Amino acid sequence: MPGNMLLGSIQISGEHLSTVEVRDICDSLKNNSTRLLSLRGCKIDDEDFGPLATAIGESKSIVQLNLNLGVVSDSSRARLLGEALTRNRSLNSLFLHGSPLGDEGLTVLIPSLSTHPFLTSLDLGDCRLGDGSIKLISALLPPDGARQGIHDLTLSANPAITARGWAQLSVALASSSTIRTLCVDYNSIGDYGAGMLAVVVAGSRTLEVLDMEGTGLTEFGGQVFLDLVQNYPVTLKQLVLCENGVSEETQQQVNSCLSVNTEDTAQEEAASPDPGPSTSVTPGRSHDRDTAAAAVEA
Known part of the structure; x- marks a missing residue:
């Protein structure tokens, strides 16, 4: 398979993946042997995206998912991804930079994002979002007991968001976020x-x-x-x-x-006393204008 397949990590960029290659990725996800899946800029046929989304939903090991640069290319794929994230309980970082979601596509994704217990890092840069998306994103920010809330948020290059949207986001951030x-x-x-x-x-x-x-x-x-x-x-x-x-x-x-x-x-x-070892996990960040997602240690 093209790309990098280290233990716990599958990273492929800009390839047109065959059905066999997608099937191999699905097997790795279902076997819980993959922590990071990065398919940045890859082309996946419609008949293969559904099984891939299903495998993501079933995986208990994946913590970072990078589908930057158009992998989630329409609302149908956004819906399939949303259904997968409703079932998944291991993911903490989701990168969708450069996906043509728009407010409609994000609306499809939000129900699963708002109930995911461990999702803390979210990249929605260059996703054609407008003010309608800000209200949805604002609801994800604060922890509520059932989920941790968003700690790392990327909204780069969404010029349709107006002053009203930024005001709404600022209020949400100031209110109860742990950003x-x-x-x-x-x-x-x-x-x-x-x-x-x-x-x-x-x-x-x-x-x-x-x-x-x-x-x-x-x-x-x-x-x-x-x-x-x-x-x-x-x-x-x-x-x-x-x-x-x-x-x-x-x-x-x-x-x-x-x-x-x-x-x-x-x-x-x-100078302060050592509080002891931390058990938290800091997710990687994705800036897809410049670089691919950082790898998660296996």
């Missing part, structure tokens, strides 16, 4: 939306990474963030402001403040 990483790069957010997200940063005790590259900020928006990181305690460790109308000087000042904050936090953690 750690938020990527909203290459969207029409502007200074108004940046101000709302700055409030989210100020109030959050979990947010560590905010990517706002190419979001239409001016120097005013950059100064809002600079004032925030200079004068208020934040958990933020990385703020990406490049490809905006924010001066290099302001960006450097922001980065300098965040570096100091990160060093202070590290010193405080080093």
Whole structure:
């Protein structure tokens, strides 16, 4: 089979998969020997996608699923994937970057996503989403006892989301989320939306990474963030402001403040008693404008 098939990992990119190859993948999933499945940009015939989705639903081992770049190419496939995720209880990371879902396709997926107990990392970048999707996504953010909530969210390159949508997302994030990483790069957010997200940063005790590259900020928006990181305690460790109308000087000042904050936090953690080993699992992230999904250790 083309691609990389290490123990616990199947990674294939840009191939047209035959029925036999899909069957082999399904067998691996059903045998619970695969933790990461990445079929980024692969072409799969319609008659093979259904069995693949069924195998994903039956797998008890898969924790990361990358179907970026058009594998879920229509609402029918979104429905099949949704049915699979309703049955699956092991997945924690789902990457659908570059899938033409639209609000309609996400509506089909949401029932399964909203009840999945362990899903914490979600990439819906470049999925043609609009304001209608924001309300659906907002409902996924907070933990509710039955599920952990979303910790890592990518909404890059969904320019149909308006100021109203970003306002709604900001309220949801500020209300009850435990978000750690938020990527909203290459969207029409502007200074108004940046101000709302700055409030989210100020109030959050979990947010560590905010990517706002190419979001239409001016120097005013950059100064809002600079004032925030200079004068208020934040958990933020990385703020990406490049490809905006924010001066290099302001960006450097922001980065300098965040570096100091990160060093202070590290010193405080080093001085505190060791709480013991952690049992949590941090999922990989997918930025499919640049790279494929990170591999999960077998």
